Amino acid sequence: MVTPRENGRDPRLAVEVAGIRFHNPVLTASGCCGYGLEFEPLFDLSRIGGICTKGLSAKPMQGNPPARIQETPAGMLNAIGLQNIGARAFIEQKLPRLREYDVRVLTNVFGYTIDDYVEAIHILNDGDGIDGYELNISCPNVKEGGLIIGNDPRAAAEVTEAVKRVAKRPVIVKLSPNISDVAGMARAIESAGADALSLINTLVGVSIDIRTRRPRIANVTGGLSGPAIRPVAVRMVMQAAAAVQIPLIGIGGIATAEDAVEFLIAGAAAVQIGTASFYDPLATVKAVEGLSAYLDETGTESIRTLTGSLDLSPPPRGH
Amino acid sequence: MVTPRENGRDPRLAVEVAGIRFHNPVLTASGCCGYGLEFEPLFDLSRIGGICTKGLSAKPMQGNPPARIQETPAGMLNAIGLQNIGARAFIEQKLPRLREYDVRVLTNVFGYTIDDYVEAIHILNDGDGIDGYELNISCPNVKEGGLIIGNDPRAAAEVTEAVKRVAKRPVIVKLSPNISDVAGMARAIESAGADALSLINTLVGVSIDIRTRRPRIANVTGGLSGPAIRPVAVRMVMQAAAAVQIPLIGIGGIATAEDAVEFLIAGAAAVQIGTASFYDPLATVKAVEGLSAYLDETGTESIRTLTGSLDLSPPPRGH
Amino acid sequence: MKDLAGTVEFNRQLAPRYYHIRLRLSEQVDVLPGQFAMLRPAALAEPILRRALAIHRAEDASVEFIYLVLGQGLEALSRIREGERVDVLCPLGNTYPTESVIDEGRRAVIVAGGVGSPALFMLASELVGRGADVRVYFGGRTKHDLPALDEFEALGCPVTVTTDDGSAGERGFVTVPLERDLALAGREASVVYACGPWPMMARVSEIAAGHAAKCYVSLEARMACGFGICVACVVEVCEGSFAPPFKYQKVCTEGPVFPAEAIVW
Amino acid sequence: MKDLAGTVEFNRQLAPRYYHIRLRLSEQVDVLPGQFAMLRPAALAEPILRRALAIHRAEDASVEFIYLVLGQGLEALSRIREGERVDVLCPLGNTYPTESVIDEGRRAVIVAGGVGSPALFMLASELVGRGADVRVYFGGRTKHDLPALDEFEALGCPVTVTTDDGSAGERGFVTVPLERDLALAGREASVVYACGPWPMMARVSEIAAGHAAKCYVSLEARMACGFGICVACVVEVCEGSFAPPFKYQKVCTEGPVFPAEAIVW
Ligand SMILES: Cc1cc2nc3c(=O)[nH]c(=O)nc-3n(C[C@H](O)[C@H](O)[C@H](O)COP(=O)(O)OP(=O)(O)OC[C@H]3O[C@@H](n4cnc5c(N)ncnc54)[C@H](O)[C@@H]3O)c2cc1C
Ligand SMILES: Cc1cc2nc3c(=O)[nH]c(=O)nc-3n(C[C@H](O)[C@H](O)[C@H](O)COP(=O)(O)OP(=O)(O)OC[C@H]3O[C@@H](n4cnc5c(N)ncnc54)[C@H](O)[C@@H]3O)c2cc1C
Ligand SMILES: Cc1cc2nc3c(=O)[nH]c(=O)nc-3n(C[C@H](O)[C@H](O)[C@H](O)COP(=O)(O)O)c2cc1C
Ligand SMILES: Cc1cc2nc3c(=O)[nH]c(=O)nc-3n(C[C@H](O)[C@H](O)[C@H](O)COP(=O)(O)O)c2cc1C
Ligand code: FES
Ligand code: FES
Numbered sequence A, B: 001m002v003t004p005r006e007n008g009r010d011p012r013l014a015v016e017v018a019g020i021r022f023h024n025p026v027l028t029a030s031g032c033c034g035y036g037l038e039f040e041p042l043f044d045l046s047r048i049g050g051i052c053t054k055g056l057s058a059k060p061m062q063g064n065p066p067a068r069i070q071e072t073p074a075g076m077l078n079a080i081g082l083q084n085i086g087a088r089a090f091i092e093q094k095l096p097r098l099r100e101y102d103v104r105v106l107t108n109v110f111g112y113t114i115d116d117y118v119e120a121i122h123i124l125n126d127g128d129g130i131d132g133y134e135l136n137i138s139c140p141n142v143k144e145g146g147l148i149i150g151n152d153p154r155a156a157a158e159v160t161e162a163v164k165r166v167a168k169r170p171v172i173v174k175l176s177p178n179i180s181d182v183a184g185m186a187r188a189i190e191s192a193g194a195d196a197l198s199l200i201n202t203l204v205g206v207s208i209d210i211r212t213r214r215p216r217i218a219n220v221t222g223g224l225s226g227p228a229i230r231p232v233a234v235r236m237v238m239q240a241a242a243a244v245q246i247p248l249i250g251i252g253g254i255a256t257a258e259d260a261v262e263f264l265i266a267g268a269a270a271v272q273i274g275t276a277s278f279y280d281p282l283a284t285v286k287a288v289e290g291l292s293a294y295l296d297e298t299g300t301e302s303i304r305t306l307t308g309s310l311d312l313s314p315p316p317r318g319h
Numbered sequence C, D: 001m002k003d004l005a006g007t008v009e010f011n012r013q014l015a016p017r018y019y020h021i022r023l024r025l026s027e028q029v030d031v032l033p034g035q036f037a038m039l040r041p042a043a044l045a046e047p048i049l050r051r052a053l054a055i056h057r058a059e060d061a062s063v064e065f066i067y068l069v070l071g072q073g074l075e076a077l078s079r080i081r082e083g084e085r086v087d088v089l090c091p092l093g094n095t096y097p098t099e100s101v102i103d104e105g106r107r108a109v110i111v112a113g114g115v116g117s118p119a120l121f122m123l124a125s126e127l128v129g130r131g132a133d134v135r136v137y138f139g140g141r142t143k144h145d146l147p148a149l150d151e152f153e154a155l156g157c158p159v160t161v162t163t164d165d166g167s168a169g170e171r172g173f174v175t176v177p178l179e180r181d182l183a184l185a186g187r188e189a190s191v192v193y194a195c196g197p198w199p200m201m202a203r204v205s206e207i208a209a210g211h212a213a214k215c216y217v218s219l220e221a222r223m224a225c226g227f228g229i230c231v232a233c234v235v236e237v238c239e240g241s242f243a244p245p246f247k248y249q250k251v252c253t254e255g256p257v258f259p260a261e262a263i264v265w
Helices: A087-098 A114-124 A153-166 A182-191 A227-243 A257-266 A283-298 B087-098 B114-124 B153-166 B182-191 B227-243 B257-266 B283-298 C072-078 C118-129 C149-153 C175-185 C198-210 D072-078 D118-129 D149-153 D175-185 D198-210
Strands: A015-017 A020-022 A026-028 A050-052 A069-072 A075-078 A104-110 A132-136 A171-174 A196-199 A203-205 A222-225 A248-251 A270-273 B015-017 B020-022 B026-028 B050-052 B069-072 B075-078 B104-109 B132-136 B171-174 B196-199 B203-205 B222-225 B248-251 B270-273 C002-015 C018-025 C036-041 C051-054 C057-059 C062-068 C085-092 C107-113 C134-140 C159-163 C190-195 C214-218 C234-236 C248-250 C257-259 D002-015 D018-025 D036-041 D051-054 D057-059 D062-068 D085-092 D107-113 D134-140 D159-163 D190-195 D214-218 D234-236 D248-250 D257-259
Touching: A020 A104, A026 A283, A069 A222, A069 B227, A075 A227, A075 B227, A087 A104, A087 A114, A104 A114, A114 A132, A114 A153, A132 A153, A153 A171, A153 A182, A182 A196, A182 A227, A196 A227, A203 B227, A222 A227, A222 B227, A227 A248, A227 A257, A227 B069, A227 B075, A227 B203, A227 B222, A227 B227, A248 A257, A257 A270, A257 A283, A270 A283, B020 B104, B026 B283, B069 B222, B075 B227, B087 B104, B087 B114, B104 B114, B114 B132, B114 B153, B132 B153, B153 B171, B153 B182, B182 B196, B182 B227, B196 B227, B222 B227, B227 B248, B227 B257, B248 B257, B257 B270, B257 B283, B270 B283, C002 C062, C002 C072, C018 C072, C018 C085, C036 C062, C036 C072, C051 C062, C051 C072, C051 C118, C057 C118, C062 C072, C062 C118, C107 C118, C107 C175, C107 C198, C118 C134, C118 C149, C118 C190, C134 C149, C134 C175, C149 C159, C159 C175, C175 C190, C175 C198, C190 C198, C198 C214, D002 D062, D002 D072, D018 D072, D018 D085, D036 D062, D036 D072, D051 D062, D051 D072, D051 D118, D057 D118, D062 D072, D062 D118, D107 D118, D107 D175, D107 D198, D118 D134, D118 D149, D118 D190, D134 D149, D134 D175, D149 D159, D159 D175, D175 D190, D175 D198, D190 D198, D198 D214
Parallel strands: A026 A050, A026 A270, A050 A104, A104 A132, A132 A171, A171 A196, A196 A248, A248 A270, B026 B050, B026 B270, B050 B104, B104 B132, B132 B171, B171 B196, B196 B248, B248 B270, C107 C134, C107 C190, C134 C159, C190 C214, D107 D134, D107 D190, D134 D159, D190 D214
Antiparallel strands: A015 A020, A069 A075, A075 A222, A203 A222, B015 B020, B069 B075, B075 B222, B203 B222, C002 C018, C002 C085, C018 C062, C036 C051, C036 C085, C057 C062, C214 C257, C234 C248, D002 D018, D002 D085, D018 D062, D036 D051, D036 D085, D057 D062, D214 D257, D234 D248
């Protein structure tokens, strides 16, 4: 079977999430693609479904001192500390160029207080060509004594409501995996008005140099990402899918089209590729190609039919 | 430097946890060593510090249907379903033989209700040669109304209290990693009277076969273990160590002496090796040898000085 | 059971995705027909788990395996070259009961499906060596899926080949000539030994029962450890077939060979 | 920057833990002195991240690297053999400013510490080729830690060697003869190019500043991506040295070559 093409694209891959139409379900993950333009020398950005930018704040941020990363088995820890040029600079310096591509742009936004989020969204509302916002709620809440907003359904719902009140574009809320009750968290955020959920962010981890007895990351703790966390991410997507009606974007250890399909079957409508782009810079475009191939091989009509198609009937014996 | 030996043992490796003296800090993890005797053809059980048995219940259990495991990047999922011969059979069929070795024996115990735990502990109290109990309050594979005791500090404290009331031996409570507030959980269990904590149990995960669209594990969800989870485990040990006074046993992705040292520095007094024994059946004895070598190389007097020795002072520049 | 270092003597491709490896072990081991080993390239970081392979041949301190690459683990093994090291835990598991063949003189009917054949080769070889009446039915999807067929043929006993696509031997399932054979031989005349895909073994078991032939199957299961500590590799057994009456038995230690009638097919 | 397939032409050991690899790339690339590549054996499962290596030589579609195995990643690279494949993202990073040497005729003083030397070889080679006054100071812990010393010597410019243990050249740190050299040459006479361990570069920077010599350092940093998307590889820079005044600069894209005075040592 020959992959159908329209303007060089496979129309079977088109998806809609939170009212945003992506021509395929493969996005870059926040913090793993800079502001998107870094990929320009490598591939045509219009080939992937979307770019989700590095986390933006109202004001520029310096980030953490190095060392900021440490490789771990099938994964890595990072504590970049959200270094970013600020929402205004993004709009002025990056967005015009990004708009030259036919790719959806989600701006990832974070804050330490509700006001931080609202302030950043106010600025981004002016950015023509932004398609939606993704809220990173895995930051310590300065008001609540360092409690992570994303670990507390009430705080997460409050941020969501506040942002929804001012946001001119769809709002996707990104879940922390460091919680015991995904379903409850997902429902709280859905009730607060989120248009979609994305999950998962990184698991909190530590790595220690046994010679110096020092943490290998200056910030002590870091976020664990990469293939190592994929089973946890797939599980959370499955649990969130069972709990809410709004669409999901699956994230966590996705490196190939096969990995992406796993998340779609678990309940995601689209996926983001993060860490894999570091070691395979073409991972996103390869995944797009691979999804077409998967549809061909399995005779699947459209990628949308995969979402939530997990078969829980008893398997045949013997395997 | 030559490793000092007493009766073929390195006295620098001796540790005490929950009032139990282990001649070295390396134990097998529950569910990853059968009842200990399975290792007999491979090495002298007296060479390791302790055996922590497969989870025992008052009555024998059949466990889950296969497939029970699935390999994942740098790890594996399992949903064995706590198949075990029952506490009574353990005492009669396994314990007499285990007692022939100079190795501490912890029996891991689980239940679906407080009564289950108490009933099992009553039986095990009769077992001469058992040194302590480890309570599994976090098995993600068995649901009781969906909620897991180990994810709720109040329920965890209740189980701990009930067991402490009847237990004739020290009680170690094993933490679930599927929680956001390790410190709070650790404190709740400490306040309830636990003699020590062990952590971590497995992270809940899912893996899907994208051809059949079925979960790769019959139970759908499984517990993620192995090197992949090590950074999460080290982080939780570090956080628990900061929160409680009682000693900690570190678990999660430990495969070598170097890995073990990382947990000791993070705050553990001893460690358990689980998944690594599957692919390296001599992992525990190699780790014991490796710890002696590490003390030699670093000129460290005793393994006990490592516990909690994490250096949080600012590192030199340039790395 | 020992955890040994194996040095690759050869590791050659037999057919697309099929390989034949021979390892010199750091120590001699005694191997019984049907036993297996858990292997992985030494110090391999990923995948972490060893893979179970039936011991195809064993002599002195050398062991041979024939394997079909399905995924990452055996793929890594297939890239290992002469002189390189493989970790080998072996021998593992039980063996085939042969009393009825050796002592009671029944016919041994060996049914191999694809890469199930290595698990049966030592058995066939030993029974032929002891002068038993042995015949082999060997089925594969195509002519490429008949690993070590030449070695079975070299034993001198009758070997009947089938392939699903007719590219070698009779076209169709191996259970067709098997059924003919058992029907001709008469009730209780044979002991059937089978290893292959689950549906094939299920059918062999049924056919054998129909002719009152004893039947032993060598099972596969997903294994993490291979020596009883993980309790992953279970198969559901019929009530009362094992004591105490546990529903799930470990393929690695209670098996891999089971009486066919003990299995819930 | 391109993501290319490299085929190993050779991969040989130079000294304990030091290797020299040459790859034929699937496409020709233009490389500037000081640029680097991110490499890993094709389809390697673990470790996942590529490793940064300075491009030691580049001609047509071939590139060479010299590397010291510290851990799992380069260890895996060291096991790769002729004809096997390596993923190569290259060329990455900036280059050394050479105007003061080429246009103003200043002396080029190249200071290499151990395996920092490959990052300087193309520079030395190019400057010698353009007839500049080049001298090399090469320090290592022992005589085994002077990778490609012979190649530097073959350039024909003066090469001064030091080792910490005196097993080759002068005993002591490479900064001792460097300081002698700069003192003799006089203020503002030289441009210093350095690559090596952090403390060495910090000292070189200080010495150069003391003699009003321009100084450029090629830095290392833990990298995940090598092309600016992870923001892991930062180094702290002095206020005002980069615009807008960001405290942390990415070594992979703003570097790896920095003016020494921009760095917070
Ligand atoms: C006792 C025993 C003896 C065995 N003897 C042999 C032998 O002599 N020769 C041989 O080639 N194989 C043998 N096997 C099977 C072999 O262990 C598996 O095929 C092997 O583990 C697959 O490893 P892999 O790395 O190639 O694939 P993996 O990466 O482990 O798996 C790849 C894909 O194949 C599937 N898979 C895994 N195992 C099996 C299986 N057993 N059957 C079907 N699909 C599976 C997985 O679910 C996955 O989708 C034996 C198994 C057992 C338990
Ligand atoms: C731009 C650039 C150019 C480089 N050029 C070269 C080169 O030409 N030749 C060369 O041999 N190396 C070079 N390096 C350094 C090289 O990238 C690292 O040494 C390498 O990544 C280590 O990989 P590994 O797998 O051997 O060790 P890893 O497993 O990554 O690390 C093993 C141990 O070494 C430590 N480590 C990691 N990186 C460094 C480092 N940079 N310095 C000191 N300790 C470290 C780790 O913390 C760990 O303890 C360069 C680095 C950069 C950023
Ligand atoms: C270096 C790095 C930086 C990241 N920065 C952000 C960020 O700014 N905002 C955010 O929401 N997530 C951030 N993440 C999380 C990723 O977007 C993603 O959720 C996570 O890494 C899991 O996906 P992966 O395994 O594909 O990387 C970052 C991850 C990494 C590795
Ligand atoms: C196959 C398997 C079975 C397990 N069974 C138990 C159990 O019965 N009780 C328990 O407390 N933990 C059980 N565990 C969890 C381990 O004891 C350990 O906490 C976890 O696997 C993390 O350590 P590891 O990465 O070294 O395996 C099991 C783990 C595995 C892999
Ligand atoms: S494979 Fe572990 S018990 Fe059988
Ligand atoms: S290495 Fe990723 S930004 Fe520099």
